[in-house]
Amino acid sequence: xxxxxxxxxxxxxxxxxxxxxxxxxxxxxxxxxxxxxxxxxxxxxxxxxxxxxxxxxxxxxxxxxxxxxxxxxxxxxxxxxxxxxxxxxxxxxxxxxxxxxxxxxxxxxxxxxxxxxxxxxxxxxxxxxxxxxxxxxxxxxxxxxxxxxxxxxxxxxxxxxxxxxxxxxxxxxxxxxxxxxxxxxxxxxxxxxxxxxxxxxxxxxxxxxxxxxxxxxxxxxxxxxxxxxxxxxxxxxxxxxxxxxxxxxxxxxxxxxxxxxxxxxxxxxxxxxxxxxxxxxxxxxxxxxxxxxxxxxxxxxxxxxxxxxxxxxxxxxxxxxxxxxxxxxxxxxxxxxxxxxxxxxxxxxxxxxxxxxxxxxxxxxxxxxxxxxxxxxxxxxxxxxxxxxxxxxxxxxxxxxxxxxxxxxxxxxxxxxxxxxxxxxxxxxxxxxxxxxxxxx
Amino acid sequence: xxxxxxxxxxxxxxxxxxxxxxxxxxxxxxxxxxxxxxxxxxxxxxxxxxxxxxxxxxxxxxxxxxxxxxxxxxxxxxxxxxxxxxxxxxxxxxxxxx
Numbered sequence: 001x002x003x004x005x006x007x008x009x010x011x012x013x014x015x016x017x018x019x020x021x022x023x024x025x026x027x028x029x030x031x032x033x034x035x036x037x038x039x040x041x042x043x044x045x046x047x048x049x050x051x052x053x054x055x056x057x058x059x060x061x062x063x064x065x066x067x068x069x070x071x072x073x074x075x076x077x078x079x080x081x082x083x084x085x086x087x088x089x090x091x092x093x094x095x096x097x098x099x100x101x102x103x104x105x106x107x108x109x110x111x112x113x114x115x116x117x118x119x120x121x122x123x124x125x126x127x128x129x130x131x132x133x134x135x136x137x138x139x140x141x142x143x144x145x146x147x148x149x150x151x152x153x154x155x156x157x158x159x160x161x162x163x164x165x166x167x168x169x170x171x172x173x174x175x176x177x178x179x180x181x182x183x184x185x186x187x188x189x190x191x192x193x194x195x196x197x198x199x200x201x202x203x204x205x206x207x208x209x210x211x212x213x214x215x216x217x218x219x220x221x222x223x224x225x226x227x228x229x230x231x232x233x234x235x236x237x238x239x240x241x242x243x244x245x246x247x248x249x250x251x252x253x254x255x256x257x258x259x260x261x262x263x264x265x266x267x268x269x270x271x272x273x274x275x276x277x278x279x280x281x282x283x284x285x286x287x288x289x290x291x292x293x294x295x296x297x298x299x300x301x302x303x304x305x306x307x308x309x310x311x312x313x314x315x316x317x318x319x320x321x322x323x324x325x326x327x328x329x330x331x332x333x334x335x336x337x338x339x340x341x342x343x344x345x346x347x348x349x350x351x352x353x354x355x356x357x358x359x360x361x362x363x364x365x366x367x368x369x370x371x372x373x374x375x376x377x378x379x380x381x382x383x384x385x386x387x388x389x390x391x392x393x394x395x396x397x398x399x400x401x402x403x404x405x406x407x408x409x410x411x412x413x414x415x416x417x418x419x420x421x422x423x424x425x426x427x428x429x430x431x432x433x434x435x436x437x438x439x440x441x
Numbered sequence: 442x443x444x445x446x447x448x449x450x451x452x453x454x455x456x457x458x459x460x461x462x463x464x465x466x467x468x469x470x471x472x473x474x475x476x477x478x479x480x481x482x483x484x485x486x487x488x489x490x491x492x493x494x495x496x497x498x499x500x501x502x503x504x505x506x507x508x509x510x511x512x513x514x515x516x517x518x519x520x521x522x523x524x525x526x527x528x529x530x531x532x533x534x535x536x537x538x539x
Contacts, residue, residue, distance in 0.1 A: 045458065
Protein backbone atom coordinates (compact mmCIF):
# COMPACT_ATOMS: atom_id res chain seq x y z
CA UNK A 1 0.00 0.00 0.00
CA UNK A 2 1.33 3.39 -0.97
CA UNK A 3 0.25 6.61 0.64
CA UNK A 4 1.09 10.14 -0.28
CA UNK A 5 -0.10 13.01 1.87
CA UNK A 6 -0.73 16.50 0.64
CA UNK A 7 -1.41 19.39 2.95
CA UNK A 8 -3.86 21.64 1.15
CA UNK A 9 -4.73 23.82 4.12
CA UNK A 10 -3.98 23.82 7.86
CA UNK A 11 -7.10 21.79 8.47
CA UNK A 12 -7.25 19.57 5.42
CA UNK A 13 -5.16 16.67 4.25
CA UNK A 14 -5.47 14.91 0.91
CA UNK A 15 -4.31 11.32 0.94
CA UNK A 16 -3.70 9.49 -2.29
CA UNK A 17 -3.60 5.78 -1.63
CA UNK A 18 -2.92 2.98 -4.04
CA UNK A 19 -3.53 -0.65 -3.17
CA UNK A 20 -1.95 -3.37 -5.33
CA UNK A 21 -4.34 -5.40 -7.50
CA UNK A 22 -3.18 -8.62 -5.85
CA UNK A 23 -4.45 -7.48 -2.47
CA UNK A 24 -7.82 -6.57 -3.94
CA UNK A 25 -8.14 -9.89 -5.78
CA UNK A 26 -7.19 -11.84 -2.72
CA UNK A 27 -9.86 -10.07 -0.74
CA UNK A 28 -12.48 -10.61 -3.46
CA UNK A 29 -11.64 -14.30 -3.77
CA UNK A 30 -11.86 -14.92 -0.07
CA UNK A 31 -15.18 -13.11 0.04
CA UNK A 32 -16.50 -15.19 -2.86
CA UNK A 33 -15.38 -18.40 -1.19
CA UNK A 34 -17.15 -17.32 1.97
CA UNK A 35 -20.35 -16.55 0.09
CA UNK A 36 -20.19 -19.89 -1.74
CA UNK A 37 -20.37 -21.70 1.59
CA UNK A 38 -23.59 -20.09 2.66
CA UNK A 39 -25.45 -19.13 -0.47
CA UNK A 40 -28.40 -21.02 -1.96
CA UNK A 41 -28.89 -21.27 -5.71
CA UNK A 42 -31.47 -23.42 -7.52
CA UNK A 43 -29.92 -26.59 -8.85
CA UNK A 44 -27.20 -26.75 -6.23
CA UNK A 45 -27.12 -28.18 -2.76
CA UNK A 46 -26.32 -25.66 -0.08
CA UNK A 47 -22.58 -25.17 0.24
CA UNK A 48 -21.92 -27.07 -2.99
CA UNK A 49 -22.19 -24.11 -5.33
CA UNK A 50 -18.95 -23.94 -7.33
CA UNK A 51 -16.90 -20.80 -6.78
CA UNK A 52 -16.98 -20.09 -10.53
CA UNK A 53 -20.77 -19.89 -10.52
CA UNK A 54 -20.87 -17.61 -7.49
CA UNK A 55 -18.28 -15.37 -9.06
CA UNK A 56 -20.24 -15.12 -12.27
CA UNK A 57 -23.47 -14.31 -10.52
CA UNK A 58 -22.42 -12.16 -7.61
CA UNK A 59 -18.84 -11.25 -8.46
CA UNK A 60 -19.64 -7.65 -9.31
CA UNK A 61 -21.43 -6.88 -6.07
CA UNK A 62 -18.93 -8.71 -3.96
CA UNK A 63 -16.12 -6.82 -5.59
CA UNK A 64 -17.69 -3.47 -4.88
CA UNK A 65 -18.20 -4.41 -1.25
CA UNK A 66 -14.66 -5.69 -0.97
CA UNK A 67 -13.21 -2.57 -2.54
CA UNK A 68 -15.17 -0.40 -0.15
CA UNK A 69 -13.90 -2.35 2.79
CA UNK A 70 -10.34 -2.20 1.53
CA UNK A 71 -10.62 1.54 1.11
CA UNK A 72 -11.84 1.92 4.67
CA UNK A 73 -9.12 -0.32 6.03
CA UNK A 74 -6.47 1.43 4.00
CA UNK A 75 -7.75 4.76 5.25
CA UNK A 76 -7.41 3.71 8.87
CA UNK A 77 -4.01 2.20 8.16
CA UNK A 78 -2.86 5.36 6.42
CA UNK A 79 -4.03 7.51 9.34
CA UNK A 80 -1.94 5.46 11.71
CA UNK A 81 1.06 5.43 9.46
CA UNK A 82 1.01 9.16 8.86
CA UNK A 83 -0.26 9.88 12.39
CA UNK A 84 -3.13 12.05 11.27
CA UNK A 85 -5.97 12.95 13.64
CA UNK A 86 -9.17 13.22 11.64
CA UNK A 87 -11.72 15.75 12.84
CA UNK A 88 -14.61 14.33 10.88
CA UNK A 89 -15.73 11.73 8.40
CA UNK A 90 -13.53 11.58 5.30
CA UNK A 91 -14.73 11.93 1.74
CA UNK A 92 -13.39 9.04 -0.30
CA UNK A 93 -13.21 9.24 -4.06
CA UNK A 94 -12.01 6.28 -6.13
CA UNK A 95 -9.73 7.11 -9.02
CA UNK A 96 -9.43 3.76 -10.76
CA UNK A 97 -11.70 0.85 -10.02
CA UNK A 98 -10.88 -1.36 -13.00
CA UNK A 99 -10.44 -5.03 -12.31
CA UNK A 100 -6.85 -6.21 -12.48
CA UNK A 101 -5.43 -2.74 -12.12
CA UNK A 102 -4.11 -1.31 -8.88
CA UNK A 103 -6.81 0.30 -6.82
CA UNK A 104 -6.25 4.02 -6.48
CA UNK A 105 -8.29 6.46 -4.52
CA UNK A 106 -8.14 9.91 -3.00
CA UNK A 107 -9.27 10.71 0.51
CA UNK A 108 -9.96 14.19 1.71
CA UNK A 109 -10.08 14.50 5.44
CA UNK A 110 -10.25 17.36 7.86
CA UNK A 111 -7.81 17.34 10.72
CA UNK A 112 -7.58 19.19 13.98
CA UNK A 113 -5.61 22.34 13.40
CA UNK A 114 -2.30 22.70 15.10
CA UNK A 115 -2.78 25.37 17.64
CA UNK A 116 -0.09 27.54 19.06
CA UNK A 117 -1.69 29.33 21.92
CA UNK A 118 -1.16 33.04 22.05
CA UNK A 119 0.13 34.52 25.25
CA UNK A 120 -2.69 34.47 27.77
CA UNK A 121 -1.56 37.70 29.31
CA UNK A 122 -3.19 39.48 26.41
CA UNK A 123 -6.57 38.53 27.80
CA UNK A 124 -8.25 41.32 29.65
CA UNK A 125 -11.14 40.54 31.94
CA UNK A 126 -13.16 42.29 34.56
CA UNK A 127 -13.73 40.49 37.77
CA UNK A 128 -16.89 41.57 39.47
CA UNK A 129 -16.76 42.11 43.16
CA UNK A 130 -20.12 42.31 44.76
CA UNK A 131 -21.77 41.56 48.02
CA UNK A 132 -25.30 41.00 49.13
CA UNK A 133 -26.19 43.91 51.37
CA UNK A 134 -29.05 44.17 53.83
CA UNK A 135 -30.76 46.56 51.48
CA UNK A 136 -30.64 43.90 48.74
CA UNK A 137 -32.27 41.42 51.08
CA UNK A 138 -34.94 43.98 51.89
CA UNK A 139 -35.67 44.48 48.20
CA UNK A 140 -35.99 40.75 47.78
CA UNK A 141 -38.38 40.54 50.73
CA UNK A 142 -40.38 43.35 49.21
CA UNK A 143 -40.69 41.36 45.99
CA UNK A 144 -41.82 38.36 47.97
CA UNK A 145 -44.47 40.49 49.65
CA UNK A 146 -45.72 41.71 46.31
CA UNK A 147 -45.94 38.18 45.01
CA UNK A 148 -48.02 37.23 48.03
CA UNK A 149 -50.24 40.30 48.04
CA UNK A 150 -54.01 40.11 48.38
CA UNK A 151 -56.85 42.27 47.11
CA UNK A 152 -59.33 43.73 49.55
CA UNK A 153 -62.34 45.65 48.34
CA UNK A 154 -62.56 49.30 49.29
CA UNK A 155 -65.27 51.95 49.20
CA UNK A 156 -63.56 54.72 47.34
CA UNK A 157 -62.79 55.95 43.91
CA UNK A 158 -60.53 53.60 42.00
CA UNK A 159 -56.96 54.71 41.55
CA UNK A 160 -53.97 53.54 39.60
CA UNK A 161 -52.84 50.09 40.74
CA UNK A 162 -56.28 49.06 41.97
CA UNK A 163 -58.06 45.98 40.79
CA UNK A 164 -61.59 46.53 39.54
CA UNK A 165 -64.20 43.89 38.79
CA UNK A 166 -66.31 45.00 35.84
CA UNK A 167 -69.05 43.89 33.49
CA UNK A 168 -68.88 45.52 30.10
CA UNK A 169 -70.57 45.48 26.71
CA UNK A 170 -69.01 47.04 23.67
CA UNK A 171 -71.02 48.78 20.93
CA UNK A 172 -70.05 49.68 17.39
CA UNK A 173 -72.50 52.44 16.65
CA UNK A 174 -75.74 50.98 18.08
CA UNK A 175 -74.90 47.32 17.77
CA UNK A 176 -73.05 45.17 20.30
CA UNK A 177 -70.18 43.43 18.57
CA UNK A 178 -68.94 39.93 19.04
CA UNK A 179 -66.37 39.35 21.76
CA UNK A 180 -66.93 42.84 23.10
CA UNK A 181 -68.71 41.79 26.28
CA UNK A 182 -67.60 40.19 29.54
CA UNK A 183 -68.89 39.73 33.05
CA UNK A 184 -66.95 39.74 36.27
CA UNK A 185 -63.77 40.67 34.42
CA UNK A 186 -60.93 41.45 36.79
CA UNK A 187 -58.71 44.25 35.65
CA UNK A 188 -55.71 45.85 37.28
CA UNK A 189 -55.68 49.52 36.41
CA UNK A 190 -52.42 50.63 34.90
CA UNK A 191 -51.50 47.12 33.76
CA UNK A 192 -52.18 48.10 30.13
CA UNK A 193 -53.82 44.79 29.28
CA UNK A 194 -56.79 46.44 27.54
CA UNK A 195 -56.81 48.77 24.56
CA UNK A 196 -55.61 52.33 25.21
CA UNK A 197 -58.23 54.54 26.76
CA UNK A 198 -60.17 51.71 28.37
CA UNK A 199 -58.38 51.63 31.68
CA UNK A 200 -58.09 55.37 31.99
CA UNK A 201 -61.85 55.53 31.33
CA UNK A 202 -62.56 53.55 34.48
CA UNK A 203 -60.12 55.47 36.61
CA UNK A 204 -61.93 57.18 39.42
CA UNK A 205 -65.06 55.03 39.28
CA UNK A 206 -66.59 53.74 42.48
CA UNK A 207 -68.12 50.31 43.09
CA UNK A 208 -71.66 50.19 41.66
CA UNK A 209 -71.01 53.02 39.23
CA UNK A 210 -72.02 52.77 35.59
CA UNK A 211 -70.05 54.47 32.89
CA UNK A 212 -70.08 54.67 29.12
CA UNK A 213 -66.77 55.39 27.53
CA UNK A 214 -65.79 55.68 23.91
CA UNK A 215 -62.47 54.40 22.70
CA UNK A 216 -60.76 53.97 19.35
CA UNK A 217 -59.29 50.58 18.53
CA UNK A 218 -55.66 50.82 17.50
CA UNK A 219 -54.75 50.31 13.83
CA UNK A 220 -52.81 47.16 14.62
CA UNK A 221 -55.60 45.46 16.57
CA UNK A 222 -55.81 41.72 15.90
CA UNK A 223 -59.51 41.59 14.94
CA UNK A 224 -59.97 42.74 11.31
CA UNK A 225 -63.43 44.24 11.75
CA UNK A 226 -62.40 46.42 14.70
CA UNK A 227 -59.18 47.94 13.42
CA UNK A 228 -59.19 51.69 13.82
CA UNK A 229 -62.95 51.71 14.60
CA UNK A 230 -64.50 53.83 17.21
CA UNK A 231 -66.51 51.96 19.80
CA UNK A 232 -68.32 52.70 23.00
CA UNK A 233 -68.31 50.49 26.05
CA UNK A 234 -71.00 50.33 28.68
CA UNK A 235 -69.18 49.42 31.87
CA UNK A 236 -70.57 48.51 35.26
CA UNK A 237 -68.03 48.48 38.05
CA UNK A 238 -69.01 45.99 40.70
CA UNK A 239 -65.97 46.11 42.91
CA UNK A 240 -62.91 48.18 43.52
CA UNK A 241 -60.10 46.44 45.36
CA UNK A 242 -56.84 47.63 46.72
CA UNK A 243 -53.60 45.71 46.81
CA UNK A 244 -52.59 44.84 50.33
CA UNK A 245 -49.08 43.67 50.97
CA UNK A 246 -48.78 41.12 53.74
CA UNK A 247 -47.10 42.22 56.93
CA UNK A 248 -43.58 41.06 57.41
CA UNK A 249 -44.22 38.83 60.38
CA UNK A 250 -44.01 35.22 61.39
CA UNK A 251 -47.34 34.39 59.80
CA UNK A 252 -45.99 35.57 56.47
CA UNK A 253 -42.85 33.52 56.94
CA UNK A 254 -44.89 30.39 57.59
CA UNK A 255 -46.03 30.37 53.96
CA UNK A 256 -42.53 29.50 52.83
CA UNK A 257 -42.40 26.24 54.74
CA UNK A 258 -39.23 26.92 56.64
CA UNK A 259 -38.42 24.73 59.60
CA UNK A 260 -38.13 27.72 61.86
CA UNK A 261 -40.87 30.20 61.08
CA UNK A 262 -39.26 33.41 62.20
CA UNK A 263 -38.44 36.49 60.24
CA UNK A 264 -34.76 36.09 60.97
CA UNK A 265 -34.77 32.58 59.58
CA UNK A 266 -36.39 33.83 56.39
CA UNK A 267 -33.86 36.60 56.06
CA UNK A 268 -31.04 34.13 56.53
CA UNK A 269 -32.54 31.77 53.96
CA UNK A 270 -33.11 34.53 51.44
CA UNK A 271 -29.62 35.78 51.98
CA UNK A 272 -28.18 32.30 51.49
CA UNK A 273 -29.99 31.91 48.19
CA UNK A 274 -28.97 35.34 47.02
CA UNK A 275 -25.38 34.68 47.97
CA UNK A 276 -25.36 31.50 45.97
CA UNK A 277 -26.97 33.15 42.99
CA UNK A 278 -24.51 36.01 43.11
CA UNK A 279 -21.61 33.63 43.40
CA UNK A 280 -22.71 31.68 40.39
CA UNK A 281 -23.42 34.76 38.34
CA UNK A 282 -20.02 36.26 39.08
CA UNK A 283 -18.29 33.00 38.32
CA UNK A 284 -20.05 32.40 35.04
CA UNK A 285 -19.54 35.98 33.93
CA UNK A 286 -15.86 35.74 34.65
CA UNK A 287 -15.70 32.43 32.80
CA UNK A 288 -17.53 33.80 29.78
CA UNK A 289 -15.40 36.87 29.47
CA UNK A 290 -12.24 34.79 29.91
CA UNK A 291 -13.30 32.43 27.17
CA UNK A 292 -14.31 35.29 24.97
CA UNK A 293 -10.93 36.86 25.47
CA UNK A 294 -9.26 33.56 24.79
CA UNK A 295 -10.96 33.10 21.47
CA UNK A 296 -10.39 36.70 20.44
CA UNK A 297 -6.62 36.51 20.84
CA UNK A 298 -6.26 33.17 19.09
CA UNK A 299 -6.84 32.67 15.39
CA UNK A 300 -7.88 29.12 14.58
CA UNK A 301 -9.25 27.58 11.45
CA UNK A 302 -12.10 25.39 12.51
CA UNK A 303 -12.79 22.18 10.59
CA UNK A 304 -16.27 22.29 9.13
CA UNK A 305 -17.00 18.83 10.48
CA UNK A 306 -16.73 20.19 14.00
CA UNK A 307 -18.95 23.12 13.15
CA UNK A 308 -21.55 20.74 11.76
CA UNK A 309 -21.48 18.79 14.99
CA UNK A 310 -22.08 21.94 16.98
CA UNK A 311 -24.86 22.98 14.63
CA UNK A 312 -26.57 19.66 15.26
CA UNK A 313 -26.23 20.12 18.99
CA UNK A 314 -27.65 23.63 18.87
CA UNK A 315 -30.47 22.46 16.68
CA UNK A 316 -31.47 19.85 19.20
CA UNK A 317 -31.39 22.44 21.97
CA UNK A 318 -33.53 24.77 19.95
CA UNK A 319 -35.94 21.92 19.24
CA UNK A 320 -36.28 21.27 22.94
CA UNK A 321 -36.92 24.91 23.59
CA UNK A 322 -39.70 25.03 21.04
CA UNK A 323 -40.90 22.11 23.05
CA UNK A 324 -43.02 20.27 20.53
CA UNK A 325 -42.47 16.57 20.33
CA UNK A 326 -42.28 15.44 16.77
CA UNK A 327 -40.92 18.85 15.92
CA UNK A 328 -38.68 18.26 12.94
CA UNK A 329 -35.38 19.68 14.09
CA UNK A 330 -33.66 19.25 10.75
CA UNK A 331 -36.03 21.82 9.26
CA UNK A 332 -34.28 24.60 11.08
CA UNK A 333 -31.81 26.16 8.67
CA UNK A 334 -28.17 25.52 9.50
CA UNK A 335 -27.26 29.15 8.84
CA UNK A 336 -29.20 30.09 11.94
CA UNK A 337 -26.62 28.41 14.13
CA UNK A 338 -23.54 28.80 11.98
CA UNK A 339 -21.90 31.65 13.83
CA UNK A 340 -22.65 30.36 17.29
CA UNK A 341 -21.52 26.88 16.29
CA UNK A 342 -18.26 28.20 14.92
CA UNK A 343 -17.62 30.10 18.11
CA UNK A 344 -18.28 27.05 20.20
CA UNK A 345 -16.17 24.75 18.07
CA UNK A 346 -13.27 27.16 18.20
CA UNK A 347 -13.53 27.55 21.95
CA UNK A 348 -13.68 23.79 22.33
CA UNK A 349 -10.49 23.42 20.33
CA UNK A 350 -8.72 26.07 22.33
CA UNK A 351 -9.76 24.66 25.68
CA UNK A 352 -8.73 21.15 24.78
CA UNK A 353 -5.41 22.55 23.58
CA UNK A 354 -4.89 24.28 26.91
CA UNK A 355 -5.71 21.08 28.74
CA UNK A 356 -3.32 19.16 26.55
CA UNK A 357 -0.42 21.57 26.64
CA UNK A 358 -0.62 21.97 30.41
CA UNK A 359 -1.24 18.26 30.96
CA UNK A 360 -4.21 19.01 33.14
CA UNK A 361 -6.19 16.27 34.83
CA UNK A 362 -9.45 16.25 36.68
CA UNK A 363 -8.92 16.93 40.33
CA UNK A 364 -11.10 14.50 42.29
CA UNK A 365 -11.21 16.70 45.35
CA UNK A 366 -12.55 19.55 43.30
CA UNK A 367 -15.17 17.28 41.78
CA UNK A 368 -16.38 16.42 45.24
CA UNK A 369 -16.39 20.04 46.31
CA UNK A 370 -18.31 20.95 43.19
CA UNK A 371 -20.91 18.27 43.91
CA UNK A 372 -21.28 19.43 47.47
CA UNK A 373 -21.88 22.97 46.40
CA UNK A 374 -24.42 21.94 43.81
CA UNK A 375 -26.17 19.63 46.26
CA UNK A 376 -26.76 22.55 48.63
CA UNK A 377 -29.72 23.59 46.56
CA UNK A 378 -31.53 20.31 47.20
CA UNK A 379 -33.38 19.00 50.21
CA UNK A 380 -31.15 15.99 50.73
CA UNK A 381 -27.61 16.95 49.69
CA UNK A 382 -26.03 13.61 50.53
CA UNK A 383 -28.44 11.73 48.29
CA UNK A 384 -27.69 14.01 45.39
CA UNK A 385 -23.97 13.52 45.83
CA UNK A 386 -24.36 9.77 46.00
CA UNK A 387 -26.49 9.79 42.88
CA UNK A 388 -23.82 11.60 40.93
CA UNK A 389 -21.01 9.46 42.24
CA UNK A 390 -22.82 6.30 41.24
CA UNK A 391 -23.93 7.50 37.83
CA UNK A 392 -20.98 7.33 35.44
CA UNK A 393 -22.50 9.49 32.75
CA UNK A 394 -23.54 12.25 35.11
CA UNK A 395 -20.24 12.11 36.88
CA UNK A 396 -18.29 12.58 33.68
CA UNK A 397 -20.38 15.66 32.96
CA UNK A 398 -19.44 17.04 36.34
CA UNK A 399 -15.84 16.14 35.74
CA UNK A 400 -15.72 18.04 32.50
CA UNK A 401 -17.30 21.02 34.22
CA UNK A 402 -14.61 20.87 36.87
CA UNK A 403 -11.93 20.58 34.24
CA UNK A 404 -13.35 23.68 32.66
CA UNK A 405 -13.07 25.43 36.00
CA UNK A 406 -9.48 24.37 36.22
CA UNK A 407 -8.87 25.86 32.80
CA UNK A 408 -10.48 29.05 34.00
CA UNK A 409 -8.12 29.13 36.97
CA UNK A 410 -5.18 28.53 34.69
CA UNK A 411 -6.24 31.41 32.46
CA UNK A 412 -6.82 33.65 35.43
CA UNK A 413 -3.23 33.15 36.56
CA UNK A 414 -1.89 34.85 33.49
CA UNK A 415 -4.73 37.07 32.30
CA UNK A 416 -4.93 40.75 33.11
CA UNK A 417 -7.69 41.09 35.66
CA UNK A 418 -9.26 44.39 36.57
CA UNK A 419 -11.62 44.43 39.46
CA UNK A 420 -14.99 46.09 39.27
CA UNK A 421 -17.31 46.61 42.17
CA UNK A 422 -20.96 46.28 41.34
CA UNK A 423 -24.19 46.16 43.29
CA UNK A 424 -26.12 42.91 43.61
CA UNK A 425 -28.72 43.81 41.02
CA UNK A 426 -26.16 44.68 38.36
CA UNK A 427 -23.98 41.71 39.19
CA UNK A 428 -26.62 39.06 38.57
CA UNK A 429 -27.98 40.62 35.42
CA UNK A 430 -27.23 38.71 32.22
CA UNK A 431 -24.27 40.12 30.39
CA UNK A 432 -25.96 41.96 27.57
CA UNK A 433 -28.17 43.90 29.95
CA UNK A 434 -25.36 44.69 32.30
CA UNK A 435 -23.44 46.21 29.42
CA UNK A 436 -26.33 48.45 28.52
CA UNK A 437 -26.53 49.62 32.07
CA UNK A 438 -22.85 50.34 31.99
CA UNK A 439 -23.21 52.44 28.88
CA UNK A 440 -26.01 54.47 30.34
CA UNK A 441 -23.98 55.14 33.43
CA UNK B 442 -35.21 -26.56 -40.77
CA UNK B 443 -37.66 -23.71 -41.12
CA UNK B 444 -36.48 -20.46 -39.49
CA UNK B 445 -39.14 -20.31 -36.80
CA UNK B 446 -38.38 -23.76 -35.50
CA UNK B 447 -34.94 -22.64 -34.26
CA UNK B 448 -36.50 -20.46 -31.62
CA UNK B 449 -38.88 -23.17 -30.44
CA UNK B 450 -36.48 -26.05 -29.88
CA UNK B 451 -34.50 -24.67 -26.97
CA UNK B 452 -36.39 -24.00 -23.74
CA UNK B 453 -33.48 -22.75 -21.69
CA UNK B 454 -30.25 -23.71 -20.00
CA UNK B 455 -30.33 -26.35 -17.32
CA UNK B 456 -28.21 -25.18 -14.42
CA UNK B 457 -27.24 -27.68 -11.77
CA UNK B 458 -24.21 -29.10 -10.02
CA UNK B 459 -23.78 -31.75 -12.67
CA UNK B 460 -24.22 -29.26 -15.49
CA UNK B 461 -21.43 -27.12 -14.03
CA UNK B 462 -19.15 -30.10 -13.69
CA UNK B 463 -19.61 -31.29 -17.28
CA UNK B 464 -19.28 -27.76 -18.58
CA UNK B 465 -15.96 -27.29 -16.86
CA UNK B 466 -14.64 -30.82 -17.43
CA UNK B 467 -15.97 -31.92 -20.83
CA UNK B 468 -17.03 -28.75 -22.57
CA UNK B 469 -20.64 -29.98 -22.52
CA UNK B 470 -23.54 -27.60 -21.99
CA UNK B 471 -26.93 -28.77 -20.82
CA UNK B 472 -30.22 -27.43 -22.17
CA UNK B 473 -33.85 -28.20 -21.65
CA UNK B 474 -35.45 -28.78 -25.05
CA UNK B 475 -38.94 -29.49 -26.36
CA UNK B 476 -40.06 -33.08 -26.16
CA UNK B 477 -40.13 -33.57 -29.89
CA UNK B 478 -36.76 -32.00 -30.65
CA UNK B 479 -34.29 -34.13 -32.58
CA UNK B 480 -30.51 -34.09 -32.20
CA UNK B 481 -29.85 -32.48 -35.61
CA UNK B 482 -32.43 -29.83 -34.82
CA UNK B 483 -30.79 -29.02 -31.49
CA UNK B 484 -27.39 -28.85 -33.13
CA UNK B 485 -28.63 -26.45 -35.77
CA UNK B 486 -30.44 -24.27 -33.26
CA UNK B 487 -27.45 -23.95 -30.97
CA UNK B 488 -25.03 -23.24 -33.76
CA UNK B 489 -27.36 -20.54 -35.09
CA UNK B 490 -28.25 -18.90 -31.77
CA UNK B 491 -24.93 -19.02 -29.93
CA UNK B 492 -22.63 -18.89 -32.96
CA UNK B 493 -20.57 -21.84 -31.88
CA UNK B 494 -19.52 -25.15 -33.47
CA UNK B 495 -21.33 -28.17 -32.03
CA UNK B 496 -19.39 -31.41 -31.88
CA UNK B 497 -22.14 -33.72 -30.71
CA UNK B 498 -25.56 -33.79 -29.04
CA UNK B 499 -26.82 -36.38 -26.59
CA UNK B 500 -30.38 -36.31 -25.34
CA UNK B 501 -32.44 -37.91 -22.62
CA UNK B 502 -36.06 -37.93 -21.60
CA UNK B 503 -36.73 -37.27 -17.97
CA UNK B 504 -40.20 -38.51 -17.04
CA UNK B 505 -42.04 -36.28 -14.57
CA UNK B 506 -42.71 -37.78 -11.16
CA UNK B 507 -46.24 -38.70 -10.21
CA UNK B 508 -47.25 -36.91 -7.06
CA UNK B 509 -50.18 -37.71 -4.80
CA UNK B 510 -52.21 -34.80 -3.56
CA UNK B 511 -55.52 -34.46 -1.74
CA UNK B 512 -57.24 -34.38 -5.09
CA UNK B 513 -55.71 -37.63 -6.27
CA UNK B 514 -52.78 -38.24 -8.51
CA UNK B 515 -50.84 -35.50 -10.24
CA UNK B 516 -47.99 -35.69 -12.64
CA UNK B 517 -45.08 -33.33 -13.08
CA UNK B 518 -44.01 -32.31 -16.52
CA UNK B 519 -41.70 -34.49 -18.57
CA UNK B 520 -38.43 -32.82 -19.49
CA UNK B 521 -36.14 -33.53 -22.38
CA UNK B 522 -32.54 -32.55 -21.78
CA UNK B 523 -29.75 -32.22 -24.29
CA UNK B 524 -26.02 -32.46 -23.51
CA UNK B 525 -24.32 -30.43 -26.21
CA UNK B 526 -20.57 -30.83 -26.70
CA UNK B 527 -18.92 -27.85 -28.32
CA UNK B 528 -15.80 -27.78 -30.40
CA UNK B 529 -12.57 -27.47 -28.44
CA UNK B 530 -12.00 -24.02 -26.93
CA UNK B 531 -15.57 -22.77 -27.35
CA UNK B 532 -18.04 -22.03 -24.58
CA UNK B 533 -21.43 -20.53 -23.86
CA UNK B 534 -21.85 -18.01 -21.06
CA UNK B 535 -25.40 -18.41 -19.85
CA UNK B 536 -25.26 -15.24 -17.80
CA UNK B 537 -24.54 -13.25 -20.93
CA UNK B 538 -26.85 -15.29 -23.16
CA UNK B 539 -29.79 -14.76 -20.89
